[in-house]
Amino acid sequence: MSAPLQAEPAGIGATMHGWVRDLFPIRRSLSGPGVRQTLDYLAELMPGLDIHEIASGTEALDWTVPDEWTLRAAHVETETGARVIDLDDHGLHVLGYSEPVDAWMDLETLQEHLYSLPDQPEAIPYVTSYYKRRWGFCLSQRQRDALRPGRYRAVIDADLKPGVLNYADLVLPGESDREILISTYICHPMMANNELSGPAVATALARWLADRPRRFTYRFVFVPETIGAIIYLSRHMDEMKARTHAGFVLTCLGDDRAWSFMPSRRGGTVADRAARHVLERFAPGYTAYSFLERGSDERQYCSPRVDLPVVSIMRSKYATYPEYHTSLDDLDLVTPTGLEGGLAMMQAAIRALEANRTYRATLPGEPQLGKRGLYPTLSTRESGIQVRVMMNILAYADGQMDLLEMAELIGADIFHCAEIAERLCAHGLLEIVPAPERG
Amino acid sequence: MSAPLQAEPAGIGATMHGWVRDLFPIRRSLSGPGVRQTLDYLAELMPGLDIHEIASGTEALDWTVPDEWTLRAAHVETETGARVIDLDDHGLHVLGYSEPVDAWMDLETLQEHLYSLPDQPEAIPYVTSYYKRRWGFCLSQRQRDALRPGRYRAVIDADLKPGVLNYADLVLPGESDREILISTYICHPMMANNELSGPAVATALARWLADRPRRFTYRFVFVPETIGAIIYLSRHMDEMKARTHAGFVLTCLGDDRAWSFMPSRRGGTVADRAARHVLERFAPGYTAYSFLERGSDERQYCSPRVDLPVVSIMRSKYATYPEYHTSLDDLDLVTPTGLEGGLAMMQAAIRALEANRTYRATLPGEPQLGKRGLYPTLSTRESGIQVRVMMNILAYADGQMDLLEMAELIGADIFHCAEIAERLCAHGLLEIVPAPERG
Amino acid sequence: MSAPLQAEPAGIGATMHGWVRDLFPIRRSLSGPGVRQTLDYLAELMPGLDIHEIASGTEALDWTVPDEWTLRAAHVETETGARVIDLDDHGLHVLGYSEPVDAWMDLETLQEHLYSLPDQPEAIPYVTSYYKRRWGFCLSQRQRDALRPGRYRAVIDADLKPGVLNYADLVLPGESDREILISTYICHPMMANNELSGPAVATALARWLADRPRRFTYRFVFVPETIGAIIYLSRHMDEMKARTHAGFVLTCLGDDRAWSFMPSRRGGTVADRAARHVLERFAPGYTAYSFLERGSDERQYCSPRVDLPVVSIMRSKYATYPEYHTSLDDLDLVTPTGLEGGLAMMQAAIRALEANRTYRATLPGEPQLGKRGLYPTLSTRESGIQVRVMMNILAYADGQMDLLEMAELIGADIFHCAEIAERLCAHGLLEIVPAPERG
Structure with a gap:
């Protein structure tokens, strides 16, 4: 249904x-x-x-x-000026909340500031350091493995200051x-x-x-x-x-x-x-x-x-x-x-x-649906299920079970149940109980 | 037991x-x-x-x-007067709450008033129309298949009127x-x-x-x-x-x-x-x-x-x-x-x-059954089970569990438990709790 | 852990x-x-x-x-004075609470006072008769089977009297x-x-x-x-x-x-x-x-x-x-x-x-553990689990669940949980709820 x-x-x-x-x-x-x-x-x-x-x-x-972090640009370059990492290539290349840096260092020192994933050599990891001041670059393992010994300049043009x-x-x-x-x-x-x-x-x-x-x-x-x-x-x-x-x-x-x-x-x-x-x-x-x-x-x-x-x-x-x-x-x-x-x-x-409302039947016993036109005029498999759901809603509407519980119990979806419950309300056969709201 | x-x-x-x-x-x-x-x-x-x-x-x-329905007689006959359906043959042959009829018609029209079960060719179905006025006959599929084209008279001698x-x-x-x-x-x-x-x-x-x-x-x-x-x-x-x-x-x-x-x-x-x-x-x-x-x-x-x-x-x-x-x-x-x-x-x-009553033990600890003659004099497998059930009833009789719950828990039947519980009551070891009646 | x-x-x-x-x-x-x-x-x-x-x-x-029972000695001897059962051999040889006896009898009569286990021929059973006065000996089936027809003297030197x-x-x-x-x-x-x-x-x-x-x-x-x-x-x-x-x-x-x-x-x-x-x-x-x-x-x-x-x-x-x-x-x-x-x-x-105490978080939201030194300084697999247990304790400490329930829910042992809970108390992040004591 x-x-x-x-x-x-x-x-x-x-x-x-x-x-x-x-x-x-x-x-x-x-x-x-x-x-x-x-x-x-x-x-x-x-x-x-x-x-x-x-x-x-x-x-x-x-x-x-x-503090507010403003990242303007960042890259790592070799002595020949070749950029081996560049923020313009991918937004994840900089460690989140990196402090600014502009310094030359050898590969060994640079390595302490690099983050990569050996198991996922093509992926640039997402790493941050919100509450401890650091700087760093994230890169793919493949990129990292390609770095040769030598001198590198690491540049992070960023502000980390009250804002x-x-x-x-x-x-x-x-x-x-x-x-x-x-x-x-x-x-x-x-x-x-x-x-x-x-x-x-x-x-x-x-x-x-x-x-x-x-x-x-x-x-x-x-x-x-x-x-x-x-x-x-x-x-x-x-x-x-x-x-x-x-x-x-x-x-x-x-x-x-x-x-x-x-x-x-x-x-x-x-x-x-x-x-x-x-x-x-x-x-x-x-x-x-x-x-x-x-x-x-x-x-x-x-x-x-x-x-x-x-x-x-x-x-x-x-x-x-x-x-x-x-x-x-x-x-x-x-x-x-x-x-x-x-x-x-x-x-x-x-x-x-x-x-999801809580309904209560208004009448004792089953109501007579026929005199209210609530039986489908054409009897099909679909309409048979409709009547059964209708009878079940009337049978369970005790003012305590909400419609979600009732739908689960009946094995129907709440949208179908709600449609029928509203029709039954319109005919005065159900009333809505102002249930104590539950969170 | x-x-x-x-x-x-x-x-x-x-x-x-x-x-x-x-x-x-x-x-x-x-x-x-x-x-x-x-x-x-x-x-x-x-x-x-x-x-x-x-x-x-x-x-x-x-x-x-x-309205009250009085059915006196009913049949369907051919032009030669042969009764092809007759209420006297089986009480289910008439649609329940049929209105009276006495009319000639061809087979085609008659068919609109016949009810049978193609899947159970020997069975006459039970069909009623309490709240919509109709007339009809129920018959076996075998009977229905034997009807030949021609003119039929359908007679239902019935009243459907206030009573x-x-x-x-x-x-x-x-x-x-x-x-x-x-x-x-x-x-x-x-x-x-x-x-x-x-x-x-x-x-x-x-x-x-x-x-x-x-x-x-x-x-x-x-x-x-x-x-x-x-x-x-x-x-x-x-x-x-x-x-x-x-x-x-x-x-x-x-x-x-x-x-x-x-x-x-x-x-x-x-x-x-x-x-x-x-x-x-x-x-x-x-x-x-x-x-x-x-x-x-x-x-x-x-x-x-x-x-x-x-x-x-x-x-x-x-x-x-x-x-x-x-x-x-x-x-x-x-x-x-x-x-x-x-x-x-x-x-x-x-x-x-x-x-099914709710019992409460009267004494703290296990009572001494021996001095009350509640131990069987002859020790058999049967009596061993009896003693065990008796001890279990005493052990669970907390005035909250009723005997049905207790019997289920003990794994004994309530009749056996009740017999023993009454004996324990007679000896003052149990008392009946006037439990709040539950429906 | x-x-x-x-x-x-x-x-x-x-x-x-x-x-x-x-x-x-x-x-x-x-x-x-x-x-x-x-x-x-x-x-x-x-x-x-x-x-x-x-x-x-x-x-x-x-x-x-x-009555108090004092057992001094007990044995069964043959006409030749051979002791076929002797309390000095094993403390279980005498039926507990036996009354005193010193009498000659044939084997048939003696048998009525013997207890053994056919299915465990080497074992001496432990049998007592606290509330019915009897005397008896317990012995292994093997010992019992070795008894030959003849006259036996059964001696139990015991008192059974107010004490x-x-x-x-x-x-x-x-x-x-x-x-x-x-x-x-x-x-x-x-x-x-x-x-x-x-x-x-x-x-x-x-x-x-x-x-x-x-x-x-x-x-x-x-x-x-x-x-x-x-x-x-x-x-x-x-x-x-x-x-x-x-x-x-x-x-x-x-x-x-x-x-x-x-x-x-x-x-x-x-x-x-x-x-x-x-x-x-x-x-x-x-x-x-x-x-x-x-x-x-x-x-x-x-x-x-x-x-x-x-x-x-x-x-x-x-x-x-x-x-x-x-x-x-x-x-x-x-x-x-x-x-x-x-x-x-x-x-x-x-x-x-x-x-097993009941704790309640003192602050809304997750507290900042870092500023309190509650994050481990060295990050290991062990410390990772520690932090997770800590966060879970903070997440469930609603003042209703006791630590046993919480430990079961978290899947940790209560000793580990208690250690962490105490540390969190010391930092003011949890408080102990004086739970209504449950038995």
Whole structure:
């Protein structure tokens, strides 16, 4: 009875891939001009997106906003002036948050500042040093092996000094002030699945939701990972704790190879249940990871003193696919169909949350459907299933089970159940119970 | 340690089969003289059975009592006067609730009013049209294939007009006004497993219970299926909701081929637990169906606004055996031993409910059984098991676990446990806890 | 990350085996000089052990303290004066609690007073008749088969008359008056696993705990099985019910062949959880028995009106190994390594209980470990696991889950978790929640 998984609007996969291509070359990090460029681009797509800045040195929960990093250029050259590493070739060539350097040294000394992956000789690794001052270059093992003994000049033209850190948010109000949180990160340079798929799907979701009636209020958050979520919580925790009905960290939503799920800390929240319901329906072979394998901003949102019901629906999960955190996580790995699937699954989860109400039958016994025209006029296999689902909804609508539980129990999808439940409400056979909201 | 499953009194299987044979030819339907004849017959067997009537057009919950149907005769004849279908040959030949007809037509037109089963060419199907006015004949596919083109006269001599609908009940008071509901239906013509096995076993149960001390009050209900249960609820719902401890819909209790169980809507009630306990003990291979596969009056009794703890113990469940709702569900399918097994299992379930109390040990530590003569004087394998069960009952009697739970945990049957528990009570080693009654 | 299972102090296995050897020949029973000798020996090892006596005929719960039994000598001789059975050969040769006898009889009459095991022809069985007056001899089947027809003189030089019954206890106070109960029995003559392993491990535990800081108070109880536990409860039940946090019956802790577990009546207490945690960590193939297979003093401590959270960690469980209750349960069966393992597992369970606190994170979000020096300075595989366990403890410390639950969830051992949790407390990142004490 399920419609196939389908993203809205049609063609959105190609559109999202276009955004990812535009954003790919920008040099993002925790802070700096790349983050601002990225947020400006997104603000064009989402009118109303608020871009915020917070000064270096500001306290945020247990943390301090770090200095701002501005990377202008970087290369390593030989005595003949040949550039053996050049930031212009690839945005991952510089260790994230490198301090500036301009010095001659022999190969041996240079080696202490080089990062490569012996097991993946073609890949440039992604390495950062946010909280300890270092400088360094990342390069492929193949490149590294080609370096000959001699004198090298390492140049990193960068600032690492008090400035600001940027993030953005957008709140789409709904009928209720209960909120759905959508959080994603914008701090990785030149990576596609483990970075840009998140903002791309979040943006498409925000545009889709902007045009729909919304039962819930939606809070979109675009932050540098970890420190950004911490800063955001330091400013909005009380309202988020009071209002969040369900939340999603959007990450790794762009490839075609897998479906994955990260539960909330204790599991069993309505966010967990909605996500699992749509994954089971549309991607029954999906991998359910344990919270022990967490790795993105659910680390902050689900921490015991915050305790929001936040989960992740993913394609190939971070730290599980070979291209993760390397230059191979690129525009080929992330595809229009991969992104479109990721968006479609998130749209399904959101539609499931919007549809998830608690109903109670109004009459004792089975109602007479015939006199209300609720029996299909043409009897087909399809209509037979419809009647059975209708009778089951009436049979289980005890005012305690919500529609997600009921759909699981009946073995139908919540969208089909919701359609029928609404029809039964219209005929006065069901009523909506103002269930105590569960997070 | 279990005694074999045994119905009481001896020979009751043959007696019940006699009742079924007597009742088989009567033309029952939702209403009409066949129902009254059936109830009159049962009233002879159960002194005190109250037969009620309710006028057509009366409102009952969401429903209206339908017109009464009186079927006097019916046949289809050829121009030569040969009767190709005749109600006198089989009670299923007329579509239930047919309106009267007397008309000549060609075979083509007649065909629109015929019902048969191509896959079961020897079987006459059971078809009704209670809520849409039609007329029709049911016949075997073999009969139908033999009809030659030509003119036919279809005659149904019937009334379908305001009258009454009948049902009956019998209440056997017990020590407590907590009730066990036994409900069965009397609306199917000439079918044995999916009809008469229910009233036969219900009648035998009522006669058996009438002569026994009863902890609970027993409410026996004989109604036309669905509409009858709805009417009954419309008149007795409040008291039934207040008092019902456990309930059983008796249906499909007469063949020898299977044991089946239909749980209550949410499961886990004491009715579910007692039924499963005896089925597991005496018919360990029984099939436990889901409430999603319900189909009899538990649809009304277990509906959310009624919510009684009602289950069914069955032999071959309705809608699962090939003869269901055809002329093959007959006096050969239902056997004396099949009926006797059905009765015996229901008696076991009732004895389990009667025996199910919550006990609490009166003394700390293990009591000294020897000084009370509670150790068997002759030590046999049997007596060793007895002592072990006795020690286990003393060990678990914490005033919270009822005897059904305890028996399941110990792996003994509740009858054996109850015997020992009563002996321990008599010796002051256990006391009965007036547990909050659970439905 | 687990240290291997290790008893303290080093060499304690050999020491315990020495105690067992010393105690083995003493003729213990429910009462009498053998029990006093045994308790005197233990008092030498445990300063502060209080030896109590209670007069025959005293009421204790449902029981009466039996007469005291003093066995001086016993033998069976032929007309030629040859001793075919002699208590001096083996302490099991006399039926426990035999009344005195000195009489000539033929072999046929003698046979009525002999006990042997046809299936284990070399073993002398252990048989007692505490509550019915009898006399008898136990012997190997081989010995019995060698008896020739003729006249025999049976001599048992014993008293069975009012006296006292002895038991002992020792309380080691801790920071809290919540108690850990350690109970063992001292009533079986010349058996090693199913007797002396218990007092030996209990003694080693008491000596080990005497020198350690103790969060909990420890109550050590040395009683004759069953009647002794009943007497002890009759005098201490109220305080034990009020204070007992967890308890262990020490029995069958001395061989090398198996690991076994006896749960409390309902299971799931902190005693069950601590014992299972250490068994799963250190003896993953251990056998978890059901409470239905109980057989020692948990029968009293877990009885419904007492209801203490008492379990047993065992090596080969009573009634499951072939030497049980025979002369083959001897000083070869019980080994220094077997005893040492039993002690080590009990020490692990106690350390788990002492370490089991409930923690709550003090800060929202993940804390910054770096600035507190909580990141290891040297990054190794070991330190990586350490950091992960630290992050997981912070992630789950919600003030509801205790450390045992958390360790199970994280898949780490509680000792490692406790170490890290304490470090996090010292840094102000966790606080201890004064959890409602659970038994």
